Structure formats: C-alpha cells, structure tokens
Amino acid sequence: MSQGGPPQEVRFCRSADGTRLAFAVHGAGPPLLLSCCWLSHLEFDWESPVWRNFLLDLGKLATVIRYDERGFGMSDWDVSDFSLEARVADLEAVVDAAGLDRCAMVGMSQGGPVAITYSVRHPDRVSRLVLYGTYGVLVRNTESEELERTFQQLIKVGWARPDSTFRRVFTDLMIPGATEEQAGWLDALQARATSTDNAMRSRAARAEADVGALLSEVSVPTLVVHARGDRMNDFSDGRELVSRIPHARLVTLDSENHITLSDEPAWPVFLEELGAFLAADGVAAASTPAALRTLTAREIDVLRLVGRGSANAEVAQALSLSLRTVERHLSSIYAKLGLTGRSARAAAVARLLSS
Structure with missing residues (x-):
C-alpha cells in the first residue's frame, strides 16, 4: 500500500x-x-x-x-x-x-x-x-539545439540540489505558478527519481525521439x-x-x-x-453518477468530511486549508451537482453516500 x-x-x-x-x-x-x-x-x-x-x-x-x-x-x-x-x-x-x-x-x-x-x-x-x-x-534548429545544451548543463550542475538554478528553470517550465510546497516536492523528486547521469542520458535520448x-x-x-x-x-x-x-x-x-x-x-x-x-469505449466507471465524476479528489475529500458532520472550520483544519478555500470547494460541488438553497449541503452528502 x-x-x-x-x-x-x-x-x-x-x-x-x-x-x-x-x-x-x-x-x-x-x-x-x-x-x-x-x-x-x-x-x-x-x-x-x-x-x-x-x-x-x-x-x-x-x-x-x-x-x-x-x-x-x-x-x-x-x-x-x-x-x-x-x-x-x-x-x-x-x-x-x-x-x-x-x-x-x-x-x-x-x-x-x-x-x-x-x-x-x-x-x-x-x-x-x-x-x-x-x-x-521534434523541431530541430540552432535555437532548439542551444536550448538542449543549456538544459543538459543545468542538469549537470544542479540536479537534486535544493534551490538550484535547474530547479527554478524546471519548475517554471513545468508549473509556472508553483507553490513552495510544489516546488519543494520537485526538489525531492529529483533525488528520488534518478541519478544525475541517468537524467542527462535519458534527456539526450528523448531529444531524438x-x-x-x-x-x-x-x-x-x-x-x-x-x-x-x-x-x-x-x-x-x-x-x-x-x-x-x-x-x-x-x-x-x-x-x-x-x-x-x-x-x-x-x-x-x-x-x-x-x-x-x-x-465511449466503456472505460468510465458506470457505477458512479456522472455529476459526481466531475468532482475533483479534493472536493470529494471535503464532501466526505462534511458527511461525517464536520463544520467548515473543522474541514479546513483536517485538510490544512483556509476556511475560504473550503467554502469555495463547497460552492463548486453544489454547482456541479446542480444544487442550490439551504438543503444543498445535505443533498450533496446524500449523493456521495448513495454512489
């Protein structure tokens, strides 16, 4: 597990x-x-x-x-x-x-x-x-070749080093609006995922694919x-x-x-x-109502805690979110499920429990 x-x-x-x-x-x-x-x-x-x-x-x-x-x-x-x-x-x-x-x-x-x-x-x-x-x-020209050489050099000098130049370049390419948590995870992933040598050689091979x-x-x-x-x-x-x-x-x-x-x-x-x-090919899970399948994993987490009787503040604490973020998730849930009014909270939980 x-x-x-x-x-x-x-x-x-x-x-x-x-x-x-x-x-x-x-x-x-x-x-x-x-x-x-x-x-x-x-x-x-x-x-x-x-x-x-x-x-x-x-x-x-x-x-x-x-x-x-x-x-x-x-x-x-x-x-x-x-x-x-x-x-x-x-x-x-x-x-x-x-x-x-x-x-x-x-x-x-x-x-x-x-x-x-x-x-x-x-x-x-x-x-x-x-x-x-x-x-x-693949687009091959002088500019693309220069970019690849630069990327290889950044890997060579900065792989798996916190706050490295490579990390900043890589994060900006992958997730321009990355939070510190997301950027920090990319740091840790480099060391866990592979060695500097493998990163360089695999990157070079991909440039030929x-x-x-x-x-x-x-x-x-x-x-x-x-x-x-x-x-x-x-x-x-x-x-x-x-x-x-x-x-x-x-x-x-x-x-x-x-x-x-x-x-x-x-x-x-x-x-x-x-x-x-x-x-269209029968891959989607038929047992889950279509509207529920549009909820994100975080929205499901919020809804499950609400279903256990947690108030918004308790949900925020349990998931390390701000109260405003929890309220935003709930508004999104209600909109996706087509629910309005004072009964929306109970109706959303009922949908989840019956799925």
Missing part, C-alpha cells in the same frame, strides 16, 4: 533486454495505462501535491496501470540504453505482465512518442489513445489534450498531432501548466473530456 494514497499493488517485470521494471495498479474499472513523464516514482508520487489528486481522480474512472521507466523510480537505474526502441519494449513488457489484452492508453509529456509508437505497432491492443501535453515531431513519420498510421480513436500556455511542450505541438493523426480531436486547456493541477479551472474540463472519451 502506498503511503498517503489508496491501496496500490506494485509488481515487477523484465523488458526484452533484461531491465527490471516496476509497475503499479490502482483504481477500479476497465484498464487505463499511463505512459508517463520524464520523472516518476511509483510510491513517492502519492505524496506529491502535483500528482496525488491526479491519480485519485483517474482511479475513479478506471483501473490505472502506471510504471517507472528504465533508469527511474523503482525500476532499474543501472541501464545504458534510453532509446525510444528500448522504451517501447518496456511498455510492451508492462502491458504483457499486467495481463492486458486491450486497454486505453494515455501518453503524457515525454511518454507520448512511446504511446504513439506502441499504438501503431499494436493497434489491436489499444482501444483509445489520449495524448496529453506531448509531441510527435521523433515519431512524425508514424502519425498518419495511428488508427485508434485519439484525443489530444494540450494546455494553451504549456512551456514544456508548446501548444503548436498539440496542433501538429491533431493535423497529422487521422480523426484526432483537440481539447485545449486554459492553463499555463504542463501538468494540470486539481485546483485550477482547467482540471474539471480535463476530467469531463477524458471521462466522456473513455466512456
């Missing part, structure tokens, strides 16, 4: 070259596999102010399968091959080890090219493809989700995917964050679009 999160089962398998990979399963419903970002740690992510609510909300939609890529988290760190081919082989190994005949797949950020390649090679095993904040075509030639061959239903102000992967990357993947649809998030946070307006938009897209 992960610390601070719901029960998850962590398992291990080996890729084609013998690399030991860790993957985890949580949630309920049909399978949804995440081909995820550059930095991850299956256990530590549950402590994250960035990832925790993301994972909780996805677990309401489906049985979520995530894995640490080679060289990261709980997977083997002693590896030499970070190529796209090796990473696709890792995904193939995880899908097989998890016993998945067919599943929906989310390719996030640096995991996008891996998910795209897998979907082209194994279209019979991917029911639906979501490409979130990612890219397919161009799958533009495969985009026209993607045959599974595809949803592209991209934040308009994304600084890690430009919004034009999302538009490029939609223009080249047959019948792909673009959802634009009104956000600057590369990873959408659960307390920003773009989050319920993302959840609603994802749930609707997956539901």
Whole structure:
C-alpha cells in the first residue's frame, strides 16, 4: 500500500533486454495505462501535491496501470540504453505482465512518442489513445539545439540540489505558478527519481525521439489534450498531432501548466473530456453518477468530511486549508451537482453516500 494514497499493488517485470521494471495498479474499472513523464516514482508520487489528486481522480474512472521507466523510480537505474526502441519494449513488457489484452492508453509529456509508437505497432491492443501535453515531431534548429545544451548543463550542475538554478528553470517550465510546497516536492523528486547521469542520458535520448513519420498510421480513436500556455511542450505541438493523426480531436486547456493541477479551472474540463472519451469505449466507471465524476479528489475529500458532520472550520483544519478555500470547494460541488438553497449541503452528502 502506498503511503498517503489508496491501496496500490506494485509488481515487477523484465523488458526484452533484461531491465527490471516496476509497475503499479490502482483504481477500479476497465484498464487505463499511463505512459508517463520524464520523472516518476511509483510510491513517492502519492505524496506529491502535483500528482496525488491526479491519480485519485483517474482511479475513479478506471483501473490505472502506471510504471517507472528504465533508469527511474523503482525500476532499474543501472541501464545504458534510453532509446525510444528500448522504451517501447518496456511498455510492451508492462502491458504483457499486467495481463492486458486491450486497454486505453494515455501518453503524457515525454511518454507520448512511446504511446504513439506502441499504438501503431499494436493497434489491436489499444482501444483509445489520449495524448496529453506531448509531441510527435521534434523541431530541430540552432535555437532548439542551444536550448538542449543549456538544459543538459543545468542538469549537470544542479540536479537534486535544493534551490538550484535547474530547479527554478524546471519548475517554471513545468508549473509556472508553483507553490513552495510544489516546488519543494520537485526538489525531492529529483533525488528520488534518478541519478544525475541517468537524467542527462535519458534527456539526450528523448531529444531524438521523433515519431512524425508514424502519425498518419495511428488508427485508434485519439484525443489530444494540450494546455494553451504549456512551456514544456508548446501548444503548436498539440496542433501538429491533431493535423497529422487521422480523426484526432483537440481539447485545449486554459492553463499555463504542463501538468494540470486539481485546483485550477482547467482540471474539471480535463476530467469531463477524458471521462466522456473513455466512456465511449466503456472505460468510465458506470457505477458512479456522472455529476459526481466531475468532482475533483479534493472536493470529494471535503464532501466526505462534511458527511461525517464536520463544520467548515473543522474541514479546513483536517485538510490544512483556509476556511475560504473550503467554502469555495463547497460552492463548486453544489454547482456541479446542480444544487442550490439551504438543503444543498445535505443533498450533496446524500449523493456521495448513495454512489
């Protein structure tokens, strides 16, 4: 069981070259596999102010399968091959080890090219493809090459060092409006996720992961989700995917964050679009009323405490929130559930208890 999160089962398998990979399963419903970002740690992510609510909300939609890529988290760190081919082989190994005949797949950020390649090679095993904040075509010019050299130097001198220049650059790209808590977690994640050498070599390999030639061959239903102000992967990357993947649809998030946070307006938009897209293939959890599925993990936390008889001030204390924030969450809950008036509080709790 992960610390601070719901029960998850962590398992291990080996890729084609013998690399030991860790993957985890949580949630309920049909399978949804995440081909995820550059930095991850299956256990530590549950402590994250960035990832925790993301994972909780996805677990309401489906049985979520995530894995640490080679060289990261709980997977083997002693590896030499970070190529796209090796990473696709890792995904193939995880899908097989998890016993998945067919599943929906989310390719996030640096995991996008891996998910795209897998979907082209194994279209019979991917029911639906979501490409979130990612890219397919690499832009190569003098400016991009200079930026990559600068990024490599920042990793070399600043990896895992609190208040480092690299941390500030990385945080500004990933989450421009990061709180101190979120920025501090990114500091800790660097040391937990991988070594300086692995970070440099894996970053260099990702700079070669161009799958533009495969985009026209993607045959599974595809949803592209991209934040308009994304600084890690430009919004034009999302538009490029939609223009080249047959019948792909673009959802634009009104956000600057590369990873959408659960307390920003773009989050319920993302959840609603994802749930609707997956539901078309029977992936969304049918046992949960549609309106409740639009609530964020934090809103569910607030509503559960209200259901136990806690006053707003007690909810604020229990969740380390301000009273104003609790009131804002409750207003959002009532609006999403279509409730008004003095009975809204009791009606919202009743909806949760009956789900």
